[in-house]
Amino acid sequence: MKIPMSGVERVDASPDQALAFVSDPNRVGRCMPDLEDLQVADARHFTATVKVGVGPVRGHLKMAVAITPDPTKPNELDLAVKGSGMGSGMDMTSHVRVAPADGGAAELHWTAEAAVSGPLASVGGRLLEAQAKKTTQNMFAAIRTALQTAGAAGA
Amino acid sequence: MAIEAPSAPVLGQALKRKEDPRFIQGQGRYLDDIRLTGMLYMSLVRSPYAHARLVKIDKQPALAVPGVLAVITGEDLAGLGLHWMPTLAGDKQMVLATGKVLFQYQEVAAVVAESRAAAYDGAAAVEVEYDALPVLVDAKHALDPGAPLLRDDREQKTNQIWHWESGDSMATAAAMAKAEVTVKQDVYFPRCHASPLETCGCIADMNKATGRLTLYVTSQAPHVYRTVLAMVAKLPEQMIRVVSPDVGGGFGVKVGVYPGYVVAVVASIVTGHPVKWVETRTEHLGSTAFARDYHMNVEIGATKQGRVQALRVHTLADHGAFDSQANPSKWPAGLFNICTGSYDFAAAFVDVDAVYTNKPPGGVSYRCSFRVTEASYLIERAMDVLAAELKMDPADLRRKNFIPPERFPYTTPLGWTYDSGNYPANFEKALGLIGYDDLRREQTERRARGELMGIGISSFTEIVGAGPSAQFDILGLKMFDSAEIRVHPTGKALARFGVRHQGQGHETTFAQIVGSELGLPAADVLVEEGDTDTAPYGLGTYGSRSTPVAGGAAALCARRIREKAKKIAAHLLECGEHDVEWADGKFRVAGAPERAVTMQDCAFAAYTNPPPGLEPGLEATYYYDPPNFTFPFGTYVAVVDIDPGTGEVKVRRFLAVDDCGVVINPMIVDGQIHGGLTEGFAIAFMQEIPYDSEGNCLASNFTEYLVPTAVETPHWETDRTTTPSPHHPIGAKGVGESPNVGSPSAFVNAVVDALSPLGVRHVDMPLTRERIWRVLREHGVVSA
Numbered sequence A: 001m002k003i004p005m006s007g008v009e010r011v012d013a014s015p016d017q018a019l020a021f022v023s024d025p026n027r028v029g030r031c032m033p034d035l036e037d038l039q040v041a042d043a044r045h046f047t048a049t050v051k052v053g054v055g056p057v058r059g060h061l062k063m064a065v066a067i068t069p070d071p072t073k074p075n076e077l078d079l080a081v082k083g084s085g086m087g088s089g090m091d092m093t094s095h096v097r098v099a100p101a102d103g104g105a106a107e108l109h110w111t112a113e114a115a116v117s118g119p120l121a122s123v124g125g126r127l128l129e130a131q132a133k134k135t136t137q138n139m140f141a142a143i144r145t146a147l148q149t150a151g152a153a154g155a
Numbered sequence B: 001m002a003i004e005a006p007s008a009p010v011l012g013q014a015l016k017r018k019e020d021p022r023f024i025q026g027q028g029r030y031l032d033d034i035r036l037t038g039m040l041y042m043s044l045v046r047s048p049y050a051h052a053r054l055v056k057i058d059k060q061p062a063l064a065v066p067g068v069l070a071v072i073t074g075e076d077l078a079g080l081g082l083h084w085m086p087t088l089a090g091d092k093q094m095v096l097a098t099g100k101v102l103f104q105y106q107e108v109a110a111v112v113a114e115s116r117a118a119a120y121d122g123a124a125a126v127e128v129e130y131d132a133l134p135v136l137v138d139a140k141h142a143l144d145p146g147a148p149l150l151r152d153d154r155e156q157k158t159n160q161i162w163h164w165e166s167g168d169s170m171a172t173a174a175a176m177a178k179a180e181v182t183v184k185q186d187v188y189f190p191r192c193h194a195s196p197l198e199t200c201g202c203i204a205d206m207n208k209a210t211g212r213l214t215l216y217v218t219s220q221a222p223h224v225y226r227t228v229l230a231m232v233a234k235l236p237e238q239m240i241r242v243v244s245p246d247v248g249g250g251f252g253v254k255v256g257v258y259p260g261y262v263v264a265v266v267a268s269i270v271t272g273h274p275v276k277w278v279e280t281r282t283e284h285l286g287s288t289a290f291a292r293d294y295h296m297n298v299e300i301g302a303t304k305q306g307r308v309q310a311l312r313v314h315t316l317a318d319h320g321a322f323d324s325q326a327n328p329s330k331w332p333a334g335l336f337n338i339c340t341g342s343y344d345f346a347a348a349f350v351d352v353d354a355v356y357t358n359k360p361p362g363g364v365s366y367r368c369s370f371r372v373t374e375a376s377y378l379i380e381r382a383m384d385v386l387a388a389e390l391k392m393d394p395a396d397l398r399r400k401n402f403i404p405p406e407r408f409p410y411t412t413p414l415g416w417t418y419d420s421g422n423y424p425a426n427f428e429k430a431l432g433l434i435g436y437d438d439l440r441r442e443q444t445e446r447r448a449r450g451e452l453m454g455i456g457i458s459s460f461t462e463i464v465g466a467g468p469s470a471q472f473d474i475l476g477l478k479m480f481d482s483a484e485i486r487v488h489p490t491g492k493a494l495a496r497f498g499v500r501h502q503g504q505g506h507e508t509t510f511a512q513i514v515g516s517e518l519g520l521p522a523a524d525v526l527v528e529e530g531d532t533d534t535a536p537y538g539l540g541t542y543g544s545r546s547t548p549v550a551g552g553a554a555a556l557c558a559r560r561i562r563e564k565a566k567k568i569a570a571h572l573l574e575c576g577e578h579d580v581e582w583a584d585g586k587f588r589v590a591g592a593p594e595r596a597v598t599m600q601d602c603a604f605a606a607y608t609n610p611p612p613g614l615e616p617g618l619e620a621t622y623y624y625d626p627p628n629f630t631f632p633f634g635t636y637v638a639v640v641d642i643d644p645g646t647g648e649v650k651v652r653r654f655l656a657v658d659d660c661g662v663v664i665n666p667m668i669v670d671g672q673i674h675g676g677l678t679e680g681f682a683i684a685f686m687q688e689i690p691y692d693s694e695g696n697c698l699a700s701n702f703t704e705y706l707v708p709t710a711v712e713t714p715h716w717e718t719d720r721t722t723t724p725s726p727h728h729p730i731g732a733k734g735v736g737e738s739p740n741v742g743s744p745s746a747f748v749n750a751v752v753d754a755l756s757p758l759g760v761r762h763v764d765m766p767l768t769r770e771r772i773w774r775v776l777r778e779h780g781v782v783s784a
Helices: A015-022 A025-031 A125-154 B020-024 B074-080 B116-125 B169-178 B222-233 B259-271 B281-287 B372-390 B394-401 B423-434 B436-448 B506-518 B546-573 B599-608 B666-685 B738-758 B769-778
Strands: A002-011 A035-040 A045-054 A057-069 A076-085 A088-100 A106-117 B040-046 B052-058 B068-073 B084-086 B092-094 B107-113 B127-132 B160-167 B181-189 B201-207 B212-217 B240-243 B275-278 B294-302 B308-318 B347-355 B452-461 B481-487 B493-497 B525-529 B580-583 B586-589 B592-597 B619-624 B633-642 B649-659 B717-720
Touching: A002 A125, A015 A025, A015 A076, A015 A088, A015 A106, A015 A125, A025 A035, A025 A045, A025 A057, A025 A125, A045 A125, A057 A088, A076 B127, A088 B127, A106 A125, B040 B116, B040 B259, B040 B281, B052 B107, B068 B074, B068 B116, B068 B259, B074 B259, B084 B222, B107 B116, B107 B259, B160 B169, B169 B294, B169 B308, B169 B347, B181 B372, B201 B259, B212 B222, B212 B259, B222 B240, B222 B259, B259 B275, B294 B372, B308 B372, B372 B394, B372 B452, B372 B738, B394 B423, B394 B452, B423 B436, B423 B452, B423 B633, B423 B649, B423 B717, B436 B452, B452 B738, B481 B506, B481 B546, B481 B599, B493 B506, B493 B546, B506 B525, B506 B546, B546 B580, B546 B586, B546 B592, B546 B599, B546 B619, B586 B599, B633 B738, B649 B666, B649 B738, B666 B717, B666 B738, B738 B769
Parallel strands: B040 B275, B212 B240, B308 B347, B493 B525, B649 B717
Antiparallel strands: A002 A106, A035 A045, A045 A057, A057 A076, A076 A088, A088 A106, B040 B107, B052 B127, B068 B107, B084 B092, B160 B347, B181 B294, B201 B212, B201 B275, B294 B308, B452 B633, B481 B493, B481 B619, B580 B586, B586 B592, B633 B649
16 A cells, blocks of 8 residues: 655754754654664664554564665655554655745655555555554654744754 | 165265364364474464565564564575475465565565564564565556566566467357357456365474374365475475364365465474464455456357357456465466357357466465356356347347257367267256246336346356366376275274365265175264375365265275175175175075175174185275266345445345255255355455555455355355266265356346446456445445
8 A cells, every 4th residue: 555645844053953963863763653672773874763553453573774865966865764563564764855945944744755664554445544644743743843942942 | 794784775865964063162173273292383474565675574573572483584595495385286486485585475584483472573573675676466467568577587587477268269269259149248357266164284293203294284185295395395205294173164265375484394394393374364365365356258159049159258367476376287377268158159250368466376265267257257247248249138139049958968169079968958957946937027027117126047067077088187297186994893884985075074974885885884984084104095076076086085995895705705695706796785585585694794704704815894995986077056136126225235035956966965955055156246346355556466465355144145046956077986976166157247247237227238356335335426326
């Protein structure tokens, strides 16, 4: 089951701050919803264990995330997520573009496509799409909140 | 020693089933009831991906789970040469994946633990890294130039498994070109699953001291398992004992050997303990032998008056990732060329292309490997499409085209010789019983009021009793079957068979056959099946073959006993053997019938007073190679009403008039028909295993894959005609699958008939409320 998603989040931070945030495994990793464990491998890779529940299927997914800045467009990057657990698999590719917004703020324009396999897809079935969208939105919302908090702390 | 023999004939009596007291008291002994000392449990790690490279398997997290003793992977099996196994269709199948996975829920690793819970926890802890590959789920794209190649292990670099043809394509094309009327229809028989209440499982018990392996397994064909295991695991066959305990429903799902069985055997050898493995429902629906998945295109050429002339069928068969059907080597598409049905076609041609997809392998359950259900559904559906084209009553169209009774034995243009049949008599009985003409009048009135009422007919012909050795084998093993009877000194008998029942009632019906041949009450004949150490070799129970094949063996084996007993009778009656007659269940002196001895007398004498020169004892074995198949038939009529607002179909009446030849136990036959009709109802209205574009199984549990309960199931009306098989020792034909084969078309024909005023000619199963509602919306009956 492939689930396409997209969104725009306005963040109270400069485009540079926003880009630095989403490129940093230590910071963006902590925005994974229902995070239970975060292991940062290097400046571009981290592993996050998250709690997942879709309908009757409940458990943990271990997600390996790779951050790849776009070599030609300095304001854009790819996030590749490869998750496994509960006999299921989750592959997500996501693209983020940081654009300047009014008042020196920034906007995160993101698109993502998640492919879910295994019982999570077959049992989660009809609940899955809504759940995946909500989880992804929550992640970007968490990024916004974190940047806001960081901005407030910085001020 | 005179024990009174029964006077009433045992055959044809509605005796209560001998096996039922233990089942209804919870005293059955199913696989999961068996607990051996020191037994371990196994759970399988399965692929979430339908197609992916296997990058890495990390066993360590599983081995850290308390109670886990071992983790076995495909690479471990490769060391033993056991990572692939042959299938019954001549292909090979991965036992545990190496390199890549080809369907969701494919077996990837096995975890062996001290408890079932620890095994499950261990399986969940195994870390497997996959790299997803492009997925092929739609068989119609399997042969596209850009389609991913699934089986790169094969020499043939294509997703096509085989192409098969039957009939005369030139003659059929010529007849089709000349036909005044032709109709053409795409018909899809969706992928479904028999889903017996008991899932598959086994206990492998390798005794290291004796070197003997005992495999307790949910099997419809224990001897075949023994031979396959000997071949796969390279174990000497006499050192393998396969025991199939009570089986909680099979329907073909328990014919093939699954990877879990092979891994459990390895696990028992490795650990030195018995190892039990039992599937969950999701594993069962997601990985074991499915049924159908046949994309058919049918054409009929006919005269304007409705006389059929030519039949042409093209089929695309979705076999999943491995070709693991249980097919006779000569018949890759089974008996699909029975698709001319009950009708007299001058010419016919059928071809089938089988392809691989990223779906589970199988195609065995619901007699899928023999493809009779698909064939019957297709021709019965196509006849209604032709009737619609000709604006003719489908009953009249059938009447015009039945093979006439006087032409039996009848050879079809596709090569089968039907043993016997009287289609018009059976058909008119059914239409009379249901009041067909009155129903049509009522339908006219209702249609005038805008109501959606439909009447559907199926007048099918089955082909069962696989099979004659010249035509039929599994992996080269000829499809005979066997019986062994021992008559004890007190005149009681033990009868053992090579088949293995799973609810068919063999313990009763075979006792009736043996009893009636030997003049013994059925109660005095104990039937045993399922243990390869004691039962004679046989190919198992599926394809409605037990009565036609093992039932024949039972009768002929009993007659062999009777031949010997006759010599003893002559000795006891002090007359020549030629003066002894078998009449009314006793040996009598010809011309002086009051001088008689019973089988019990002869049995006692066989051990206490055998005639001089005659070998003592009273036992026999018989291997029966049937001279032909048997061809049961019947007429089913369904009457439905459709709610024009919701699309809900209510089956108002359903009548099944079967002809399965001589009936051994009418109650059991009725029971089998009720069960099969309920399955057919589920297939027609509720069941499908769909896959999404990524190959995710979307019906891997009972919330998505529906099983009818008493609430949904219609009331079944049944009746019979009797046309004996001329070649079967007691004239029986077999019945178990007739209702499953014959009923889906009756249901669909009824629903399409109800929708026909809207111009609808065909709707694919399952006819769910949603699907019918969409048809109604498309035709403006309901607004969106």
